[in-house]
Amino acid sequence: MTATSSPPARQAHPLRRVTRSRDADEQAHNLSQWDQRYDQLSPGSFEGSVTELWLPRTQVFVETANRALRQTCAAWPRSVWFGIPAARDGMMSMGGKPLSSRAVCIRDGGAEFDLLTAPDFNLFGIVVDRLAFADYLDSTAHQDLDRLLLQGDVRNLEPGRKESLCATLAGILADAENPETPGTDADALQERIFDALADMLLGRDTVPVPTTRTRLIHQTTVDRVRQYVLDNPEHPPAIPELCAHLHLSRRALQNCFEDITGMPPLAYMRSLRLNAVRRALRYGSGHRPISSIAYDWGFTHMSQFARDYKRLFGELPSDSLRQG
CATH class of the missing domain: 2.60.120.10 (Jelly Rolls)
Incomplete structure (x- = not known):
């Protein structure tokens, strides 16, 4: 920053x-x-x-x-x-x-x-x-x-x-x-x-207000996942890949995200990537097609991407592009 x-x-x-x-x-x-x-x-x-x-x-x-x-x-x-x-x-x-x-x-x-x-x-x-x-x-x-x-x-x-x-x-x-x-x-x-x-x-x-050691570990895990997603935009990690990268079981990873974000890890990572696409659509140059920007963040199925985008933001990607 x-x-x-x-x-x-x-x-x-x-x-x-x-x-x-x-x-x-x-x-x-x-x-x-x-x-x-x-x-x-x-x-x-x-x-x-x-x-x-x-x-x-x-x-x-x-x-x-x-x-x-x-x-x-x-x-x-x-x-x-x-x-x-x-x-x-x-x-x-x-x-x-x-x-x-x-x-x-x-x-x-x-x-x-x-x-x-x-x-x-x-x-x-x-x-x-x-x-x-x-x-x-x-x-x-x-x-x-x-x-x-x-x-x-x-x-x-x-x-x-x-x-x-x-x-x-x-x-x-x-x-x-x-x-x-x-x-x-x-x-x-x-x-x-x-x-x-x-x-x-x-x-x-x-x-x-004190913070428990478990809560700090969970927060650190969520922060590491967020950074991993941002550092690898074109290749969103699957849960087994994340577990191997963090040396955690699937249940331990799930517990971290439920404790800190109240969301499953895949849903949280998808939200981060959709927000990144929205920033590019609203604040980017406007010269690149929506599909290219979506691909940049690992969205390869355009129809599913459009549905996920509208579900999160209440509008289509094309609406965001016009507003930007």
Whole structure:
């Protein structure tokens, strides 16, 4: 992935925008200053939106999507990302760690991480300038940001605290629509963000979420399979080939995928390849025939390919090509 750029220069007023998309990768590109790639995993036409707000040293956003996604993400450098998903227990994961309904995720900017999201997901995201937030914590609470972040990248909040935090963020986004109202200038809104995040980090009832060794092994296996598929696009591996490559039994491989993705390995690999074809159709040069692009990713039976493509994306490959 390419390096992300820095946040916009300091501004006196909030910068707010809303974007909507009907393609997962288009949605990934709509989030400013992030480096992302999305793969759609659940079938049907995609609909998503991003509402984002830029403050002097902070980005706040709400992202929604109606389909399950595998997201590879990196926020802008020298920042810290806080992700607050609205999801039922176990329906989402980050880096192989299952996210409960009370989970908050934390990751350093500039470093890639993976999210597996549920259908019809909704996520609050806050990205803060690392140095500015560290100075705020030091001056207001005499706390060290680096030490606080060592407590874990997934944490559970007590019932009611996560809802309160989301309500605070929703109120800030709403207030940013009325910049002439007293107390809604960019600096005031940013201080409210910093205060809410500090309260969450310093709360005694914030509990780090451990990861089992088995779960980490399963995540590593899925990551290796994904890379193997991407490195060998014209020759999608069969299950016996994968088992031999990974030194796993068929049952062990199945367990890894069911635990991490909730999908059989063949279905997951097919989704990766179909998403790769869709990117080429929508963002490629447009001069190559659909069949050639499909062959590039190991689809040799065009009628079956077209059926699989329409089942996953809700449209034919020719529709995607015309939109691209």
